[in-house]
Amino acid sequence: MLKNRIIPCLDVKNGRVVKGINFVELKDAGDPVEQAKIYSDGGADEICFLDITASNENRDTIVDIVRKTAKECFVPLTVGGGVRTIQNIRDLLLAGADKVSINTAAVNNIKFVKEASKQFGSQCIVVAIDAKKVSDNKWEVFTHGGRNKTGIDVIEFAKQVEINGAGEILLTSMDKDGTKSGYDIELLKAITDSTNIPVIASGGVGTLDHLYDGIVKGGASAVLAASIFHYGEYKIKEAKEYLNSKNVSVRL
Amino acid sequence: MNVTIVDYQSGNISSVINSFTEVAKGKVNLEVTADLNKIKSSDKIVLPGQGSFKSCVDSLNSINGLVEALNEFAITNKKPLLGICVGLQMFADVGFEEIETKGLGWISGKVSKIDNQSGKFKLPHIGWNEIEIVKQSKIFKDIENKSHMYFVHSYEFIPNDKSVISATTDYSSKIVCSVERDNLFGTQFHPEKSDKTGLKIIENFINL
Numbered sequence: 527m528l529k530n531r532i533i534p535c536l537d538v539k540n541g542r543v544v545k546g547i548n549f550v551e552l553k554d555a556g557d558p559v560e561q562a563k564i565y566s567d568g569g570a571d572e573i574c575f576l577d578i579t580a581s582n583e584n585r586d587t588i589v590d591i592v593r594k595t596a597k598e599c600f601v602p603l604t605v606g607g608g609v610r611t612i613q614n615i616r617d618l619l620l621a622g623a624d625k626v627s628i629n630t631a632a633v634n635n636i637k638f639v640k641e642a643s644k645q646f647g648s649q650c651i652v653v654a655i656d657a658k659k660v661s662d663n664k665w666e667v668f669t670h671g672g673r674n675k676t677g678i679d680v681i682e683f684a685k686q687v688e689i690n691g692a693g694e695i696l697l698t699s700m701d702k703d704g705t706k707s708g709y710d711i712e713l714l715k716a717i718t719d720s721t722n723i724p725v726i727a728s729g730g731v732g733t734l735d736h737l738y739d740g741i742v743k744g745g746a747s748a749v750l751a752a753s754i755f756h757y758g759e760y761k762i763k764e765a766k767e768y769l770n771s772k773n774v775s776v777r778l
Numbered sequence: 779m780n781v782t783i784v785d786y787q788s789g790n791i792s793s794v795i796n797s798f799t800e801v802a803k804g805k806v807n808l809e810v811t812a813d814l815n816k817i818k819s820s821d822k823i824v825l826p827g828q829g830s831f832k833s834c835v836d837s838l839n840s841i842n843g844l845v846e847a848l849n850e851f852a853i854t855n856k857k858p859l860l861g862i863c864v865g866l867q868m869f870a871d872v873g874f875e876e877i878e879t880k881g882l883g884w885i886s887g888k889v890s891k892i893d894n895q896s897g898k899f900k901l902p903h904i905g906w907n908e909i910e911i912v913k914q915s916k917i918f919k920d921i922e923n924k925s926h927m928y929f930v931h932s933y934e935f936i937p938n939d940k941s942v943i944s945a946t947t948d949y950s951s952k953i954v955c956s957v958e959r960d961n962l963f964g965t966q967f968h969p970e971k972s973d974k975t976g977l978k979i980i981e982n983f984i985n986l
């Protein structure tokens with residue numbers, strides 16, 4: 527049976543982890559390579575790096591981090607943030623990323639998703655969708671970390687993402703992100719019901735029950751979380767044992 | 779010993795290189811190349827494959843003499859070869875991804891889309907799934923039954939001769955996820971992304 531995945535996400539800015547793990551055993555709390563290794567040794571099913579570096583000059587930094595991490599972590603590595611060109615994708619994959627997540631560039635031009643999946647295979651193309659609720663059962667796609675409104679309906683966009691060859695959708699609720707009040711389950715359900723590719727839930731996790739809800743109520747194939755793991759509130763293993771105790775199948 | 783990872787521009791093989799480098803450290807000489815002479819003189823070959831069946835077959839064929847060199851290595855000389863993901867799928871006679879495409883024809887059978895039972899199962903089959911070992915394979919030495927492996931695929935290899943199957947995984951139906959016939963080994967899952975268990979499989983292959 528296919529297991530539900532737990533994916534810790536590390537925000538990286540100018541090569542350093544933002545809001546890093548607070549573990550005492552860490553030599554360098556800002557080193558993304560060391561933190562990724564801790565997660566992978568701790569049973570993470572996948573590692574996600576989100577590059578939030580603002581300037582283009584520092585693009586090479588994330589590539590270098592991916593290169594170092596990929597030599598030490600032998601679980602899938604997804605990298606997103608600022609991916610705009612085929613060359614960006616190629617650089618990340620050559621450095622050792624297994625999947626690349628595209629956000630704004632996919633919204634600007636859905637054909638970019640098609641081109642990328644044709645060139646590198648659907649298995650490594652993830653489209654990250656940032657959604658904000660606009661009315662009952664209606665969500666809109668936002669870009670630039672929730673600042674820019676696009677007028678695009680999330681359900682319609684998710685369908686387009688699938689048709690154009692993405693292998694997965696990483697769905698973040700901008701309303702819930704950072705609130706620790708749980709995923710937007712209605713949004714998740716709407717997207718998992720209307721697409722046939724796996725959906726990764728993101729934005730809002732504060733407790734282990736939220737992970738359970740994302741999988742069981744929202745229909746997510748994988749759950750992504752940042753702060754509950756970073757601050758050492760829960761270890762990956764605890765999250766998995768909890769889900770397992772509630773009959774959600776996970777890799778233990 | 780020389781182990782060669784065939785680099786035929788089949789997409790992203792960095793993870794395969796990283797994991798083999800990790801396991802091979804100080805033990806074997808690892809080459810990543812499509813050089814025909816190096817392939818012929820290797821002791822073992824790894825044939826990775828990402829993207830579609832058609833794109834991988836096209837890439838193999840685009841390198842003059844590569845298919846012949848692989849045939850000589852694996853079929854005539856019967857030296858150990860490990861196919862991973864589409865690398866395994868290409869062992870088949872034919873694949874049906876994009877359009878009908880001829881495979882290497884090493885293990886008779888076809889590659890077709892996983893039956894998602896009208897949307898009940900999401901495709902691609904992405905993530906960690908348990909393998910059911912149905913035949914002891916040399917690359918499964920010290921690997922427990924029901925171990926978790928990492929999968930990413932929408933197509934499955936269906937061999938005609940079921941005795942080549944060494945493991946299956948449950949996703950919509952019992953999908954063939956590992957085969958062994960004489961010197962030919964193949965995994966549908968990615969040992970290079972399957973944590974310590976995956977590295978053990980790579981080590982078993984290197985130690986053959």
